[in-house]
Every structure is written in C-alpha cells, then in structure tokens.
Amino acid sequence: MRDKAAEFMNSYDQSVLANIETRLAIRCGSVPSRLCDDDLKGYIDRPFVAGWRVPVVFKDNVTRRIDVLLSPWFPSVAARTALVDHPGRLTWPHVESDGVLCLLSNSHDMDVTDPVNIIDNLMARSCDLIDQLLDGAIIERDFKEEFLTYWNYDLNDPRRVHSLLDPKGPTREIYVWHGTSMTVVGESEDQLRAWLKHRFDGISERQLNFERACFLWLDSPPLPSEYPQNGNGLRELATKAGSSGLTTLHRSGNGDHSSLTVIIGAEGRAGPGLVAVRVVGSTAKVDKRTRERGFRRGNVPDEIAFDRLLATAIIYRRKVLRADAPWVHGRGRDHRSVQLSAASAVVFGCGSVGSTVAVMLLKAGVGDVSVVDTDDLEWANVSRHELGGAAVGLKKSVELARRLQRDFPHATVRGHIHTVESAIDDKAEWLTHADLIVSATGSGQADKALNGWHKATGRKVPIVYGWAEPFGVAGHAVAIGSSGGCLSSVVNNVGLSTFELTKFDETAAVEEPACGMHYAPYGAIELAFTNSLIAELAVDCLLGRAANSTHRMWAGRHEMLEENHGEWTIEAQQLLRGQTQGGALLTRDWPACKCCSPQLASTPTPSFPGGKS
Structure with a gap:
C-alpha cells in the first residue's frame, strides 16, 4: 500500500x-x-x-x-x-x-x-x-502565567463572550446581554445599551434586555484542576475571590434564577486575562418548581436560589473576547489610549482627506469624532474616499459616521450636515466643546472663517488645517495652537496658502464638464502620506505634544513631480537641504502673524527661506 x-x-x-x-x-x-x-x-x-x-x-x-x-x-x-x-x-x-x-x-x-x-x-x-x-x-507557574491558553484548551462551548469590562479587581456585580449571535458583558446597563446601539444600527429597546452577572477577580489565576466542571467547582472558585465572591455570585443571574453568567479575571504573565462561565439550569416546569419550592414565585432568597440552580445546572466554559477601548487600541499596552479615548475631535470636510483622517483618528483611539460635510457621495469620489459605491447618493458625513459607529462601537461617531460657517453660526455644542478641530475642506474661505472663529473664541483648542498640493505630490499639516501665529500668517485674503513646496507650468485644477466644477487629479495612494501627516499631527495635539503653532509637510518623490511637469519651489529646496529626490517629511516653525502679534504691525514682515514673504 x-x-x-x-x-x-x-x-x-x-x-x-x-x-x-x-x-x-x-x-x-x-x-x-x-x-x-x-x-x-x-x-x-x-x-x-x-x-x-x-x-x-x-x-x-x-x-x-x-x-x-x-x-x-x-x-x-x-x-x-x-x-x-x-x-x-x-x-x-x-x-x-x-x-x-x-x-x-x-x-x-x-x-x-x-x-x-x-x-x-x-x-x-x-x-x-x-x-x-x-x-x-515550572508546572504550576506556567499554567498560571498562561492561564488563558489552557482555559481555551478546555472549552466546552464554542460561543464567545465579548467584554467591555475594565479587566481588574475588585470582584463586583456586572451586567450581561444575550443576543442570538453574541453575548456582551459590561460594567453597567448604560454602557451595554450605548455599545449595542452603536454596534447594531436600529436595534430596538425591546431587544435590550439585561441580566445581572458576576465578575470574580482572583489574586492568582486558576489551575486546570480548578476550572469549574460543575456547580461545586464554581462555588469553590468564588471563595478564592475573597469575602465578596459568593455574595456577588448569589445576587447575579436572571429573574427566575435559571441561568447565570460569570466572568473570571486574574493577572497573567503578559497582563490581565478574562474567561467566562455560563451556568444554565433546566427550563422544564418540574425543575423550575423545584427551584421555587417553599417560596412564592419570585421570592426565593438569592443564596437558596443559587444553591438550587447549581445542584443540577450545566456549566459551560467559554472564551472571552475583549472589546474594551484599551484592548482595541493597543491590546492594553498603549499608554496613550486612556487619554485619547477621553478626547473629542471635529473633522470638517468628509472628502478624500477628511474621511481618511476621521478613520485614522478612530483607529488611534479618539473616543468621540464628529464628521461634518454637506455633500453627497458621487461615483467620482469613490476611488479616494473611505466610502464605496454602496454609499453613492448618500450624505458623506452621515453615512461615514453610521458605518464607523458600527465598526467602533466603544467610541461615539456623529455625522453633521453643516458647512464651517453654519456650524459657527449655530454655536453647535459638538464644535464648541471639542478638544480638537481638523479642517480638511479644501476651501480657503472656510479655513479663513474657522480661523476667525478660533481667534474670537480665544484659541482654546488646537485646529489642524490639512491640504494637498497639486497631483498629491506634497501635502501640509498646520496646527494652530494656543500660542504662535494663526492661519493668516501664511494665507492670503482669499484663503490660499502663500507657502508651497511645488510649482507647475500650468494650473493643476481640472475642470469637469459642468459649470464651475473643478477637481485635483490625484488618487488615494498619492494622498496616503499627506493624510497620515495630518492625522499624526492631530493626535499629537490631543496628547499635548504640539501646543504651539507648527507646520509639517510631506515632499513626495521628485519623479512624480517631474511626471507632472513641476519643480520644487525655492522654499522647498531650502527645507530639503539638497535632497531634491524628495520622499521626505519636513517641519518648520510657523511664523508669527500681525493680527495675533501686534508688535509686528509696525515692523517689516520677516522673509521665508528663499526670500518669499
């Protein structure tokens, strides 16, 4: 054979x-x-x-x-x-x-x-x-240090439990939601309700039924011999959670004491770990009557009800999938996640730049993002937008927010149909209370309006302005902080930047076959560097790393510049310091402005590198 x-x-x-x-x-x-x-x-x-x-x-x-x-x-x-x-x-x-x-x-x-x-x-x-x-x-040591691994070897139920819990002690009462396809545990009913409404668009209040559950925090992870196989095993494990272990367990479970969800947590070698136990009693009438014997319906004392449930219950050991923000953003090891999750950002402009920056901010861990735009998505937008063809004809801001909210249910994402000017006029709370504003409108007039509002309100929060130069060969991210010049130091009266890295023989804006419609011919790949530049500066502002006004730039490959019949400006050559092949991240101090620095009003305007003012 x-x-x-x-x-x-x-x-x-x-x-x-x-x-x-x-x-x-x-x-x-x-x-x-x-x-x-x-x-x-x-x-x-x-x-x-x-x-x-x-x-x-x-x-x-x-x-x-x-x-x-x-x-x-x-x-x-x-x-x-x-x-x-x-x-x-x-x-x-x-x-x-x-x-x-x-x-x-x-x-x-x-x-x-x-x-x-x-x-x-x-x-x-x-x-x-x-x-x-x-x-x-090494046997006991390694079993405890890697207890998640060995618990998962001993599962008897393939269903997973998604956890929003803060994975640390003490032992406490928590809440659980059981859906048809998933189970979610959280610290409170409000936390679960918010997460589920974000995750499942259109879920009704009738579907949001919660049960009390139990979180047992152990000083030491359980050994395989301690993994509960029956009710007595669970009881013994609860006693290891301190004096409150059994008490918390008794108070947990559903209304008729026929089931109970328990999350068990402990510190392993690489950080905290969570596992789940689901206790399910028989739903047969005779067994339900047995659990209530000697008491009126619904009046069985917690401890007695718990003991009767454990006597005949089936114990299901399940895997826990952490879905809390620190785990999603850095697997619990990114020290920035706590600060970013408490931060809010507003992104004006939901186009090829703004949509991607909004996604990046959420992926970085920003806890509250508002996306603002009035335009509908068109087929011509699809190649460089975070939304695809299924969203054509829908409002960019509203649809992007809806989709991102499902993808990041632990965060809050809103879409607003506003211009910069109308949002300022409305004194929208999401604008006035934001920790950061990003302007990616591509409109010089909108940027000037935002800059005026910023100055009038005391420049209390940073604004990051981002834009790409023609063909996406270069890009800019400017943070206007609480000190330093404002946007007007390098923007003329019509809102156009007077500081560029590239110049071209002909205008790079291409006219569509429609009255007054122009667009910049570049794709998502060319924009990737500029979008990352803007998002990175935005995160730095939220983390307090860019308190003063600053200017960061991306100078793309010189080959791309040549392909489009362009060349570096004198200012770019100065900043590149002879590295004219490009492919470089550049930075410079943002110049002072006359409106925010009155002492400059009677003195000559300082020259930029290369002599351009």
Missing part, C-alpha cells in the same frame, strides 16, 4: 535527511526511525506529512519517544515535536492534547537554509522542556 510519508522522505534531499538523522542520533543517544502514515494518524487536523520517532532517556531514567514532525513546507515552515508518551490532557503545560509541544512563538526566527541545525535545536529544547516538567517546578 502506498505510504505518503515515505514518498515525501524519498523526494527530499537525501544528504540533508542523513545529516539530520546523524545529528538526532548524537543528540538523543539512539537511532531515529522514520514515521509512516499510521504513525501520523494521531495528529488530527495537523499538516504533518513525515518525520522521525526518537527514543530518549530522561533524567528519571525512563525512555520516552519524541516525534519530529514535518509539514510539506519544511523548512520554510518550522518542524514541530511531540511527546508520544505524554500524560493526560492539561497535566503538563506546553503539551497539547495530542502531545505536540509548544516551543516556538508566532514571531520566532530561524535560518531556513540550515534545516539540520533547526531540527537539532528543536530537539534540544524539547528534551530540556520535558526534563523541567519531570522536575515539576
């Missing part, structure tokens, strides 16, 4: 295989034998096609067999090892249920040109791990 493992080995470089086998024999003190198809049958749903079995004598003088397992893509995909004579499931850490050893992280490096040393190193690490497990010192 055909043996595919043998065929694979026969097709491989025989000199490499011989060297591997020699090295294994030296390392392990015994001759390896090649695996056949029958040997590989125990590795279900694994991509292994061949390998070796090697007997090894360990420190307890017991011989155990280790399989070296190859995939069809070896050595590009690392080999694995497995302990054939392994103990029962979850007896040892780093040993999966089929004996495969977990030795390599998902970011490990190896020299794929040296398969002999790859195998030798893997076998050495495997033998060392097993010796340490036999010694026993």
